[in-house]
Amino acid sequence: DGGITQSPKYLFRKEGQNVTLSCEQNLNHDAMYWYRQDPGQGLRLIYYSQIVNDFQKGDIAEGYSVSREKKESFPLTVTSAQKNPTAFYLCASSSRTVLNNSPLHFGNGTRLTVT
């Protein structure tokens, strides 16, 4: 079955540590996205990538970094510079971005708790 796999589902870290969230897709999609979801708020875009070896900052990129070395993979690193990292993180992909009416496919999310 094609889809997006995020791992792990739950992640716990101490303050000051970097942590990397995994996102893998086998849908052959060019575009991949990372969103953050907080209670009572809509999803907010952290980073996106339209093609391998290229990515752009979203609305809330500070304290995060990404890489896109392979089409299937778009890992997100939450660095110690992120002031409030505890949140639910969702990875998504779509077949296109500029020709925009392609639906987003989402993973099941990773809940990160930093104490």
Add this chain to the structure above:
Amino acid sequence: KNEVEQSPQNLTAQEGEFITINCSYSVGISALHWLQQHPGGGIVSLFMLSSGKKKHGRLIATINIQEKHSSLHITASHPRDSAVYICAVRARNNNDMRFGAGTRLTVKP
């Protein structure tokens, strides 16, 4: 003010009731999406609309472009419909997706 507003925030219904969730937006859009987020957190796409009305099973989505408003209806609601329903729009000017905060629906047997 958020660019995408949903109402209500929370909704509790009895099994069999007709459900309506509303979405208003303030930007010009090329498409509007309705998404369903299950308790485990995964999100699935229900509808993508740019005009008119779409139906899939017991779910119906409508959009009024002039009024910048969309509704999601669920007929003969069932406890398995319990989820968070999210409205999202793709802005016409920059292709950005903007998301509502979601409506938490609980359907009781």
